[in-house]
């Protein structure tokens with residue numbers, strides 16, 4: 001499994017901050033080398049937030065090179081429009097980008113997000129009550145978390161492709177071009193979406209850079225919108241997906257009846273809501289919108305501005321939630337074309353068991369319990385693993401030894417030292433009689 | 439046949455905040471053994487509901503999971519007030535939970551029926567004033 005968190009080995013000082021905060025325990029520092037277990041990492045970026053030495057970063061394409069090519073086609077994540085204090089209208093920003101000769105797929109995005117919301121609303125209304133709530137597939141980290149921790153919930157994930165990818169599909173269908181498309185992504189997670197597509201064979205997006213990089217480069221270029229020109233009116237519904245609850249609102253706009261929806265954000269809330277759902281405790285809910293980042297995508301690790309300010313700006317933005325007959329006709333036409341549906345199942349990715357064979361795994365589990373009981377249970381992280389439990393597990397899996405624990409190492413040294421003392425006190429055979437009492 | 443793996447947890451009464459830790463632990467252990475995920479989910483539901491029952495009705499107790507190669511035995515034992523009428527307790531929606539528990543969203547009377555639905559064998563014994571012992575078995579299908 002690919003991931004988009006990049007490690008700089010030179011910068012890493014071997015502190016264990018990242019190991020401790022990783023919610024899926026994917027990081028190890030063994031033999032002085034930090035590594036991320038690709039099959040566990042969900043690209044949430046928590047580790048990046050905890051690293052004070054920039055040893056962890058986001059693996060993105062080279063914006064300086066991309067922007068040099070002629071007429072670059074961009075798919076900006078909704079978050080992008082919340083990052084500038086001086087362009088308070090998204091349409092204005094679109095003008096600015098166009099004056100810089102970027103081709104923005106704004107019309108396509110508007111349609112793609114409407115399409116996704118419409119498709120989700122349809123799916124909710126067709127699902128029998130016993131199989132509700134459905135879960136959003138929008139945040140790729142949430143999807144990965146479900147695949148590995150809550151595989152039982154996979155059938156509840158809406159089978160709709162990412163609207164960001166659908167915008168690219170639409171553009172290609174209409175223009176028949178093969179020119180590359182670049183995603184402005186708010187996080188490592190959406191960059192991974194391009195590198196390892198879910199629900200489809202291939203991503204229509206070729207390149208991905210962070211919103212932070214592009215927003216800063218535009219701010220540095222100092223262009224302002226032409227004052228005379230009035231930008232085109234836009235409904236702005238899709239831009240609200242950057243905040244918690246934006247998706248839920250958009251789906252509601254396309255639904256005939258009042259839906260019961262939960263919108264949660266942040267790692268802890270996401271884990272809790274999924275766990276409650278798994279335990280069958282969320283009856284009478286229709287839809288759950290989950291975002292790994294606090295306050296939604298505006299809290300993404302690859303954004304440029306404060307998530308609080310960005311949230312505020314979006315809150316103040318004019319949004320038209322009313323679906324006109326024209327909007328509806330357009331979205332129904334797109335819906336009938338079917339291309340929005342996932343073509344490849346979201347597959348479970350459970351953790352490897354201790355062994356393929358239950359009896360064997362049970363023996364290993366007993367060994368693990370014994371090893372664990374000998375460890376100090378303080379989860380200090382100095383063995384390079386996130387917890388004593390994880391250490392015990394690695395030992396039985398054959399990836400470490402008990403002396404990786406510094407307390408065990410000290411115990412070993414002290415017992416060795418005691419042995420040396422005892423040995424040093426014993427006398428050579430030839431002297432024994434002289435020293436002895438008889 | 440190897441020796442069964444025995445997991446045991448002491449559940450404190452009225453401690454709503456930590457309820458769920460033991461069932462989570464049991465679920466993760468089963469996953470580590472490579473048990474199918476739908477079985478893990480059923481066991482998680484049984485143990486979670488039992489845990490909640492121990493917390494709200496019984497003033498705490500012991501939760502045990504004894505894992506063998508082809509099944510798991512689950513036991514929830516308490517020395518609480520006991521259940522006066524088990525057949526009533528088995529009716530969905532019937533509950534004797536305290537006001538406080540209900541305010542927190544627990545005690546909707548779904549616990550025991552939910553447990554029964556998710557296990558293969560179910561047995562409950564209760565004596566007024568002495569306590570309750572709940573025993574369940576879930577089989578692992580041969581793959």
Ligand code: SF4
Nearest residue numbers: 022041042044045047
């Ligand atoms: S991105 Fe998240 S899951 Fe991946 S290593 Fe970092 S903290 Fe862990």
Ligand code: SF4
Nearest residue numbers: 139187292293297300
């Ligand atoms: S919440 Fe949004 S920004 Fe955060 S990881 Fe998910 S998709 Fe990315």
